[in-house]
Amino acid sequence: MRNIFVKKLIERAKKNNNIYFLTADLGYNAFEIFKNKFPDRFINVGVAENNMIGIAAGLALLDKEVYVYSIVPFLVFRSLEQIRNNLCNTNLNVKIMGGGGGFSYGEQGISHNTSDDLSIMNTMPNLKVFAPGSKNETELMLDIMFKNIGPSYMRLGKVSTLDYNIQKNSFKIGNGIIVNEGKDLIIISCGNILENVLNVVQNLKKRNINSKLISFPCIKPIKKLFLIKNLDKKNKIIIIEENTKIGGLGSTIKDFLIENNYNNIVKHICLKDIIHDKIGSQKFLRDINNLSVNKMQKEITKLLD
Amino acid sequence: MIKLNSENNKNLKKLALELRKDIIKISYQKKAHHIGSELSCIDILTTLYFSIMNIEPSIKNNKLRDFFLLSKGHAALALYVVLCKKGFFSKKFLINNFLKNGGRLGGHPDHNRSLGIEYSSGSLGHGLSVGAGIALGKKRNKISGNVYVLLGDGECNEGMIWESMMFASNFKLNNLTAIIDNNNLQGLDYSENIINLKPFDKKLKSFGWDVHIVDGHDFLELKKIFNKKNTKPKAIIANTIKGKGLFSMENTINSHYETIDSKKKYEKFIKELK
Numbered sequence: 001m002r003n004i005f006v007k008k009l010i011e012r013a014k015k016n017n018n019i020y021f022l023t024a025d026l027g028y029n030a031f032e033i034f035k036n037k038f039p040d041r042f043i044n045v046g047v048a049e050n051n052m053i054g055i056a057a058g059l060a061l062l063d064k065e066v067y068v069y070s071i072v073p074f075l076v077f078r079s080l081e082q083i084r085n086n087l088c089n090t091n092l093n094v095k096i097m098g099g100g101g102g103f104s105y106g107e108q109g110i111s112h113n114t115s116d117d118l119s120i121m122n123t124m125p126n127l128k129v130f131a132p133g134s135k136n137e138t139e140l141m142l143d144i145m146f147k148n149i150g151p152s153y154m155r156l157g158k159v160s161t162l163d164y165n166i167q168k169n170s171f172k173i174g175n176g177i178i179v180n181e182g183k184d185l186i187i188i189s190c191g192n193i194l195e196n197v198l199n200v201v202q203n204l205k206k207r208n209i210n211s212k213l214i215s216f217p218c219i220k221p222i223k224k225l226f227l228i229k230n231l232d233k234k235n236k237i238i239i240i241e242e243n244t245k246i247g248g249l250g251s252t253i254k255d256f257l258i259e260n261n262y263n264n265i266v267k268h269i270c271l272k273d274i275i276h277d278k279i280g281s282q283k284f285l286r287d288i289n290n291l292s293v294n295k296m297q298k299e300i301t302k303l304l305d
Numbered sequence: 306m307i308k309l310n311s312e313n314n315k316n317l318k319k320l321a322l323e324l325r326k327d328i329i330k331i332s333y334q335k336k337a338h339h340i341g342s343e344l345s346c347i348d349i350l351t352t353l354y355f356s357i358m359n360i361e362p363s364i365k366n367n368k369l370r371d372f373f374l375l376s377k378g379h380a381a382l383a384l385y386v387v388l389c390k391k392g393f394f395s396k397k398f399l400i401n402n403f404l405k406n407g408g409r410l411g412g413h414p415d416h417n418r419s420l421g422i423e424y425s426s427g428s429l430g431h432g433l434s435v436g437a438g439i440a441l442g443k444k445r446n447k448i449s450g451n452v453y454v455l456l457g458d459g460e461c462n463e464g465m466i467w468e469s470m471m472f473a474s475n476f477k478l479n480n481l482t483a484i485i486d487n488n489n490l491q492g493l494d495y496s497e498n499i500i501n502l503k504p505f506d507k508k509l510k511s512f513g514w515d516v517h518i519v520d521g522h523d524f525l526e527l528k529k530i531f532n533k534k535n536t537k538p539k540a541i542i543a544n545t546i547k548g549k550g551l552f553s554m555e556n557t558i559n560s561h562y563e564t565i566d567s568k569k570k571y572e573k574f575i576k577e578l579k
Binding site: 013040041043045046048050051052053056057058059060061062063064068082083085086090 | 349368415416423424425427428429433434435436437440441444445446464465468469471472475483506
């Protein structure tokens, strides 16, 4: 996803002199092309995320469009107050681009992985929160982010090999995307766990279980009208995210269901509210947290029986 | 370029006294605290706004303007009385909005360009980074105008200040000036008893700044240093007295949180003011 972002940002920066890219000394083998093309608009602030957010705010006060990059935990958790006070409360045009998220950094340990960034960012006023799950989704969400003035957060995980086609023009911010139509159950998801979810949907189809899959590459805002239109009151609903149970996409959907008197049976497949200190590949960590294709499939068929 | 509002030092002194009276009066009306912090920096703000900076309500959206950021946000009322005097809003607006339900002028300032408040503060340590960002933007656009950031000495306990210090010198932001309201008092004690910053000037110099030490209540000296040309970002350690001008509060720990809670106290303070 990071490479898609760099490519699209370069295209945009060619047309617009106001684009600035700031990094807290991360992004080896990714942002060099931007740096070479636009040396004046590439700012490496050093290993100083808090200062980076302040610098971004100052540039945005002079009407620049600023992109800040580091890996997810160093931005979201170290610089949360800077994000809250300097960007969100003041509604400045700064885009927070977080590398990784979830178990993207696998064996690098608990400092590099996050189970909770989407939850925390969901609470920030004015902030749009993006968690694309595929190449097409990433490209579309970047276009949406480019058009949207104001602060945004994007979780840039590893891009999956699986993808689906999107009607780009029909997407509006606040909506999800209907990836697959089906009458037997509803699956809702976001972020790059989508690759596993797509596999699950395909496998279920082979067993004659047809699921309606709704992807939310933008988890904030989500429009109530879209949910009313696309969630019926009978089907079982499965929500899948590589994020904690508290405060992420699942919470938003469950809030909607409760507040609007839906009585659907709901299963939230997500990360438990525990310390995720096991080491291993993203695949391994997903598996031990019940987010592998097999385990999700088992969970869903159990629910349908 | 817009002509600078030139006042002689005597006038600045007179003006600062008037603003001090406003601070005391409004603090009494609103039972506000942080009076000591406001009296400590009001001479610096008066000098900047009435003798140094290129800023008027008519150019509040002009990118060439000078920017002032009150990083030590708890001295908000000092900024408000200055902006009011500059004509950004009326005295009536100030009274009706300061510390009032539904009002727009909080105990710490919130970003509002139309009121002349360039940036939100209240959480210490952020202002110098934001100021450096504005200064960098001006440099990249090759546009004139300086950025002034007022820091507290206690605020310099924050790590982010030193991140931005390193950044500003590295990026040669000589259009950035940090003024440290060095009153040697902070929340609970004298600064030197909490985290001793000494030798402060040497620290700043070693971070690549052009460092000056001045009497923060001497208008002539302040003006001279503000006008001095610099090739590096400029740090002015302004030695000040917390509660300056109000003898009962001067250099006391209480001056940070003490309020004027009776008419008798208010009348005493107004008489005492100089």
